[in-house]
């Protein structure tokens with residue numbers, strides 16, 4: 305890695321891998337997590353789909369996943385990746401554990417975003433004749449919009465961290481890059497560059513997220 | 524017409540069953556303004572919400588224009604709700620939508636066409652005089668304006684029934700007056716039935732035709748508001764109304780009357796007079812004081828007009844010779860609805 309050109313190329317490649325892993329698992333886990341968050345919310349709401357048992361079961365499962373450190377979840381789930389993604393190494397294999405972990409995280413974030421929606425507004429919508437799907441799409445999502453955007457920001461940054469951790473088991477991406485060059489080969493400067501790049505990425509994500517959340521907030 | 528027959532509502536909670544509405548039966552006539560009053564926790568909101576099926580019945584029957592609400596399928600229930608508007612104490616506007624979008628909301632739920640919605644929203648904005656706020660978000664509105672959006676939204680589907688849960692409790696008195704006037708006007712012009720829950724008796728006396736009084740889940744009495752206000756039958760209602768008219772004579776005044784009359788060796792009494800109907804307009808007191816050799820002083824008085832008929836309560840002191848005083852009081856008693864002695868010379 306003495307050649308500056310090949311270093312930049314390798315870093316760019318690693319960043320693209322990270323972007324691929326994070327964006328794909330983010331999209332999937334936001335969709336799944338929002339639905340799960342809605343289930344958690346709706347099963348505990350007396351007007352929507354009150355169901356104590358369903359609520360406990362979903363809640364328990366989510367907590368189980370959340371209680372596992374990502375590195376453990378990763379090695380536990382990788383064999384499943386072979387079935388789903390056909391491989392146990394590389395960015396593709398990492399997507400499944402990332403999705404599982406991030407979905408569990410996002411389901412709690414979105415649940416609490418839905419809880420933050422004025423209950424009176426939900427009651428109003430019911431009184432106007434709205435059904436559960438309409439409550440979800442026309443009340444909960446838009447009213448929780450700003451909070452949900454902040455939740456996406458938090459989840460994105462968490463995913464970035466998890467995806468880097470996946471580098472240790474051959475997952476690729478910036479994490480893998482930093483560890484194999486910066487740590488295992490004692491190239492401190494490369495490590496520092498990786499840290500700087502990640503720091504900038506996180507700042508940018510946070511900045512954009514905050515901006516979007518503020519835009520969405522009408523109150 | 525809305526009718527309740529032996530309605531019971533119970534809530535299962537962790538601390539046991541709360542029996543919120545107990546065996547309530549009464550009817551609300553079409554195109555009337557009906558008030559429900561009672562203390563906090565009496566079950567008023569719960570009862571109101573059985574009309575649009577937001578609360579389920581444990582037993583009994585709620586019928587709206589002959590349709591039994593508690594037997595509707597969930598699809599029929601949603602259609603039933605589209606025909607009933609509801610407004611709330613805290614307005615419950617959708618914060619992420621503009622005024623126009625809030626008003627359009629029930630129309631979208633009812634799957635009305637785009638062009639229809641647009642003209643209807645403009646109509647409604649005009650009805651509640653909010654044309655200049657069309658594109659504002661609720662956060663930018665005053666309480667009174669928010670409630671007007673609430674009213675417009677509730678009437679959007681040409682609803683014939685409007686349920687109001689403490690619609691003015693979060694508003695100042697002037698705004699309350701304006702909103703009540705708007706509701707009254709709408710009920711007359713559009714022929715809608717309004718059910719209004721409140722703990723403010725002034726709200727009831729300002730716009731209702733009939734009233735139901737609830738206490739601890741039960742309906743304690745119901746009737747025209749003039750009758751209930753001026754001659755309450757139940758103890759609970761009397762107490763509730765007493766707080767409205769209650770006046771306690773200041774200790775200094777009482778002491779002064781006592782001292783002055785004792786010094787002059789006169790007999791005295793302080794009485795409370797309730798006027799009702801035409802009697803409230805007549806110069807009962809001045810006539811009585813001319814006829815008898817007594818001095819009559821008004822300590823405190825209040826006359827108000829309920830449904831255009833006068834009703835008043837007055838605190839007066841009568842002083843003079845004992846027999847003259849008794850004669851004066853007997854004369855007064857014949858001309859007012861009730862007279863009650865509060866204090867007298869010992």
Ligand SMILES: Nc1ncnc2c1ncn2[C@@H]1O[C@H](COP(=O)(O)OP(=O)(O)OP(=O)(O)O)[C@@H](O)[C@H]1O
Nearest residue numbers: 534536541543562563564565566567568569570722
């Ligand atoms: N969802 C609920 N779960 C459990 N108990 C409830 C629920 N809703 C109401 N209650 C109980 O039912 C009773 C009647 O409540 P309700 O809200 O109808 O009273 P209210 O007359 O409207 O009082 P307020 O003037 O305070 O609004 C109260 O004891 C209340 O605690």
Ligand SMILES: [Mg+2]
Nearest residue numbers: 567568569688
């Ligand atoms: Mg209430």
